[in-house]
Amino acid sequence: MKRTFILAIDQGTTGSRAFLFDDKGHIAASSYREFKQYYPKPGWVEHDTDEIWRSCVTVIKEAVSKAKIKQNQIAAIGITNQRETTVLWDRKTSKPVHRAIVWQCRRTASLCDEYKKKGLETTVRAKTGLVLDPYFSGTKIKWLLDHVEGLREEAERGQICFGTIDSWLIWKLTGGKSHATDNSNASRTLLFNIETFRWDEELLKIFDIPHIILPRVLNSGANFGRTEGLKNFLSAGIPITAVMGDQQAALFGQGCYEAGSIKNTYGTGCFLVLNTGKKKIASEEGLLSTVASDIEGKPIYALEGSIFIAGAVIQWLRDELKIIKNAADTETLIKGLNDTNGVYFVPAFAGLGAPYWDSGARGLISGLTRGANAKHIIRAALESICYQTKDVFDIMQKAYGSKIERLKVDGGACRNNFLMQFQSDVLNCSIVRPEVIETTAQGAAYLSGLMAGLWQKEDLLKLQKVGRTFTSRMTEQQRQGLYDGWLKAVKKVRP
Numbered sequence: 001m002k003r004t005f006i007l008a009i010d011q012g013t014t015g016s017r018a019f020l021f022d023d024k025g026h027i028a029a030s031s032y033r034e035f036k037q038y039y040p041k042p043g044w045v046e047h048d049t050d051e052i053w054r055s056c057v058t059v060i061k062e063a064v065s066k067a068k069i070k071q072n073q074i075a076a077i078g079i080t081n082q083r084e085t086t087v088l089w090d091r092k093t094s095k096p097v098h099r100a101i102v103w104q105c106r107r108t109a110s111l112c113d114e115y116k117k118k119g120l121e122t123t124v125r126a127k128t129g130l131v132l133d134p135y136f137s138g139t140k141i142k143w144l145l146d147h148v149e150g151l152r153e154e155a156e157r158g159q160i161c162f163g164t165i166d167s168w169l170i171w172k173l174t175g176g177k178s179h180a181t182d183n184s185n186a187s188r189t190l191l192f193n194i195e196t197f198r199w200d201e202e203l204l205k206i207f208d209i210p211h212i213i214l215p216r217v218l219n220s221g222a223n224f225g226r227t228e229g230l231k232n233f234l235s236a237g238i239p240i241t242a243v244m245g246d247q248q249a250a251l252f253g254q255g256c257y258e259a260g261s262i263k264n265t266y267g268t269g270c271f272l273v274l275n276t277g278k279k280k281i282a283s284e285e286g287l288l289s290t291v292a293s294d295i296e297g298k299p300i301y302a303l304e305g306s307i308f309i310a311g312a313v314i315q316w317l318r319d320e321l322k323i324i325k326n327a328a329d330t331e332t333l334i335k336g337l338n339d340t341n342g343v344y345f346v347p348a349f350a351g352l353g354a355p356y357w358d359s360g361a362r363g364l365i366s367g368l369t370r371g372a373n374a375k376h377i378i379r380a381a382l383e384s385i386c387y388q389t390k391d392v393f394d395i396m397q398k399a400y401g402s403k404i405e406r407l408k409v410d411g412g413a414c415r416n417n418f419l420m421q422f423q424s425d426v427l428n429c430s431i432v433r434p435e436v437i438e439t440t441a442q443g444a445a446y447l448s449g450l451m452a453g454l455w456q457k458e459d460l461l462k463l464q465k466v467g468r469t470f471t472s473r474m475t476e477q478q479r480q481g482l483y484d485g486w487l488k489a490v491k492k493v494r495p
Contacts, residue, residue: 115206
């Protein structure tokens with residue numbers, strides 16, 4: 001039977017998705033499953049790594065069933081994943097030694113401060129393109145080695161594997177035969193030199209992490225191993241041919257193959273990524289230099305601004321305040337509302353990311369008067385996503401040195417037309433929303449299919465289709481006045 005489908009696994013912060021793409025690049029079927037978030041202490045966030053794997057098994061089975069295909073019709077697998085989230089597991093038993101520490105977790109803030117006081121941030125920044133922040137994997141690994149009894153000794157004996165979620169899924173899919181990651185995920189660990197594209201011995205010494213626990217690093221388009229030992233779940237021998245961190249996968253899925261192209265993903269967090277090609281641009285204003293993939297799966301550079309809380313603020317309105325039933329309600333509920341009545345919402349639940357990198361900041365709703373109501377808070381929450389994006393966008397445009405006319409968007413929240421229009425208004429640029437907004441999975445699938453020979457490079461360029469374009473309707477005076485109010489609100493949340 002002809003192998004004409006690509007399985008894309010999109011393992012995110014709040015849930016796991018599986019997609020089957022046919023040989024025309026269209027989604028034949030998909031499935032989604034949320035999993036539990038653990039908050040053992042304020043500012044701490046964890047996942048049950050085994051539950052993540054079970055959720056992936058479930059959605060893959062469901063997607064295959066919905067598509068009504070045989071497992072042996074799958075030509076290859078592409079993986080995209082939440083980045084920085086840190087897993088350590090036993091090499092022999094494949095059992096995690098602790099819950100995964102999620103990228104949002106702030107437990108290592110004091111450790112990062114210690115390193116900064118030692119003057120190490122300059123070295124880390126020069127080698128990795130990253131800032132010293134709890135967001136990244138390096139200090140999470142060190143915390144686990146230092147706090148789980150006996151773990152450091154086991155790690156030094158080679159009994160422990162480290163991985164971001166991509167590595168964990170590769171390990172499970174291959175029956176423990178492949179311990180690997182790709183350049184894009186490795187570049188988010190604080191341990192990977194983005195000039196040499198290797199694990200850096202000086203950084204490993206700084207963070208006191210044994211080299212033996214690290215996965216091998218491959219290009220985003222490569223042979224990461226083949227499925228094995230999965231019984232009735234997936235056929236044996238299916239190659240894993242693409243792996244990318246979620247934001248790099250979205251960049252690829254949006255067709256941002258050329259330097260100067262840019263996308264923003266509206267997920268749990270918000271992530272602007274600008275392709276800078278073969279040129280690494282170092283930002284002095286809170287942006288990250290990182291590694292992405294060109295159309296052939298080889299490493300290129302990108303500038304990134306990482307916003308911790310975007311779609312998660314809408315989840316908070318639903319789960320904690322209980323003023324909406326689902327995310328789609330937000331657009332309907334604020335229809336006809338002309339403004340927020342002076343309310344600003346700074347959702348610094350886990351500190352502030354780019355460009356502030358302030359782990360001590362905490363959330364704030366300001367400007368409340370007797371006339372403010374739930375609808376004003378909902379609109380302020382949506383606007384906060386756009387303002388945070390502007391914080392990063394303006395700096396990114398300056399660092400790149402030329403005006404950005406078009407911003408490609410994706411992720412669940414970009415379905416909200418109010419959000420996209422307001423984003424265009426505050427940025428004063430066109431917002432381009434594709435027909436298919438699941439570009440993270442699409443990026444993993446497209447690169448996987450390209451590597452497996454299902455498509456050629458010219459085929460990928462033809463698959464990009466625009467759904468809707470939003471253009472700014474706001475005057476410069478309105479734009480600046482609203483943004484000045486945002487900046488005042490941000491000042492109030494920073495200690």
